[in-house]
Amino acid sequence: MTTAAAPGTGGRRAASTDPSRSAVRQEDWARAVRALTGAGEICLACHVRPDGDALGSMLAVAQALRARACPAGVAGVRIVASFGDQPFEVPAVLRFLPGLDLLSPPEAVPDSPELMITFDVSSVDRLGSLAGRARRARELIVLDHHASNPGFGTVNLIDPAAAATAVLAAKLIELLDVEITAEIASGLYTGLVTDTGSFRFSATPQVHRMAARLLETGIDPQAIARELWDSVPFGYLLVLSAALGRAVLEPAEAAGHGLVWTAVARDLRVAHGLPFEVAEPVIDELRRSEEADVAIVLKEADDGQWHVSARSKGQVDVGRVCVALGGGGHSQAAGFSMRGSVTDIMARLRELLSSRRDASGLAGPAGVLTAESGAR
Ligand SMILES: [Mn+2]
Numbered sequence: 584m585t586t587a588a589a590p591g592t593g594g595r596r597a598a599s600t601d602p603s604r605s606a607v608r609q610e611d612w613a614r615a616v617r618a619l620t621g622a623g624e625i626c627l628a629c630h631v632r633p634d635g636d637a638l639g640s641m642l643a644v645a646q647a648l649r650a651r652a653c654p655a656g657v658a659g660v661r662i663v664a665s666f667g668d669q670p671f672e673v674p675a676v677l678r679f680l681p682g683l684d685l686l687s688p689p690e691a692v693p694d695s696p697e698l699m700i701t702f703d704v705s706s707v708d709r710l711g712s713l714a715g716r717a718r719r720a721r722e723l724i725v726l727d728h729h730a731s732n733p734g735f736g737t738v739n740l741i742d743p744a745a746a747a748t749a750v751l752a753a754k755l756i757e758l759l760d761v762e763i764t765a766e767i768a769s770g771l772y773t774g775l776v777t778d779t780g781s782f783r784f785s786a787t788p789q790v791h792r793m794a795a796r797l798l799e800t801g802i803d804p805q806a807i808a809r810e811l812w813d814s815v816p817f818g819y820l821l822v823l824s825a826a827l828g829r830a831v832l833e834p835a836e837a838a839g840h841g842l843v844w845t846a847v848a849r850d851l852r853v854a855h856g857l858p859f860e861v862a863e864p865v866i867d868e869l870r871r872s873e874e875a876d877v878a879i880v881l882k883e884a885d886d887g888q889w890h891v892s893a894r895s896k897g898q899v900d901v902g903r904v905c906v907a908l909g910g911g912g913h914s915q916a917a918g919f920s921m922r923g924s925v926t927d928i929m930a931r932l933r934e935l936l937s938s939r940r941d942a943s944g945l946a947g948p949a950g951v952l953t954a955e956s957g958a959r
Pocket of ligand 1: 636637703728747748778
C-alpha cells in the first residue's frame with residue numbers, strides 16, 4: 584500500500600494504513616516550527632474523551648507556547664486549547680494536570696483557524712465537534728503516533744514508531760527551544776506512562792531516557808500514578824465486578840487465538856451515578872486472561888452509542904479490524920464506535936477477527952497477523 588502524497592506539496596494525503604511508512608521528515612518539523620513561530624493565534628485540539636496522552640501532550644505544548652510567547656509576561660499570541668466533547672468536561676482522572684487554565688470550550692475555537700495543531704488524533708472525526716474547524720484550518724499540523732492515521736493535516740508529524748504522542752510533543756517543544764519545566768513535564772510524563780502501560784508495552788531505552796529527563800525536572804511520579812490509577816470512586820469497583828461477572832471467554836474465536844469480551848451498559852454505571860469514562864479501565868483487567876489473545880470491551884455512552892476497546896497480545900491485529908469498522912488505533916490497542924445491539928457488534932467483530940488478510944494486502948479487513956502484514 585502506498586501513500587498518495589506528492590513529494591514536497593505538504594498537501595493532505597490520501598488514506599493509508601501502512602504502518603511501515605517512514606517517520607517524520609525534517610522539513611515537516613521545520614515547517615511546523617515556522618508556522619508556530621509566526622502565528623498570532625494558535626488553536627490546539629486533542630481527541631474527544633481525551634486520555635492522558637492526548638490531554639497531557641496538548642497541555643504540555645500549550646504551556647510551552649505560552650512560555651515562548653510571553654517570557655516577560657507580555658501577551659503576544661492567543662492560545663486556544665480544546666477538545667470537541669459536548670458537554671465539555673475534563674475527565675476526572677486528568678484534573679491534576681498543570682495547564683488546565685489554558686483550556687477553553689470548543690465554541691471558543693474560531694470557525695476557520697489560521698493555524699491548528701492536533702494531538703493524538705488518528706482521524707479527523709476523532710475531533711468531534713471540532714472536526715469542521717480542522718477541515719477549514721489554513722494550516723493544520725497533525726502530531727500523532729497512530730499507524731492508522733491517514734495524514735489529514737497540511738503538515739503531518741506522524742510517527743507510528745513513537746511510544747506516545749508525548750514523545751513527539753517533547754521533540755516539538757525542544758525544537759521550539761523552550762525549557763521543559765516541571766509543569767510541562769507532568770503532561771509529557773502522563774502521556775508516556777499512559778500509552779506505555781506504565782512501561783510495560785514499550786519499555787525501550789529511548790522511552791526510559793525520556794522518562795529520566797522528565798523526572799529530573801522534579802515531578803512526582805508516585806503522585807501522578809496515584810491520580811491516574813489508584814483513585815477511583817467506590818462505585819467503579821461494583822461496575823468492574825459486574826462487567827467481569829458477565830465476561831465471556833471464546834477460545835475458538837480470533838482464528839483460534841482466543842477472545843474474551845464483556846459489555847458495560849449505560850444502566851450499569853448510571854445506577855452508581857458514574858460517567859462514561861469510568862468504564863475505560865475495565866479492558867485492563869479483562870485483557871489479563873491468558874486464554875485469549877484478544878480482549879474486547881463494549882462501553883455504552885449516554886447517547887446509546889457503543890464505544891468499543893480492543894486489545895491484542897500480538898497474534899491478532901486489532902488495529903486493522905477496528906479500522907475496518909470505522910475506527911482506528913494500533914495493532915495491539917485500537918477502538919471504534921458503533922450503534923446497534925451487542926449481539927450484532929460482536930458478530931461483526933468475530934467475523935473480522937478470524938479473517939485472514941487478503942494476499943494482495945489491499946482487500947482484506949484482516950485480523951490475523953501474517954508474516955507479511957507488518958506486526959509491530
Ligand atoms: Mn496516544
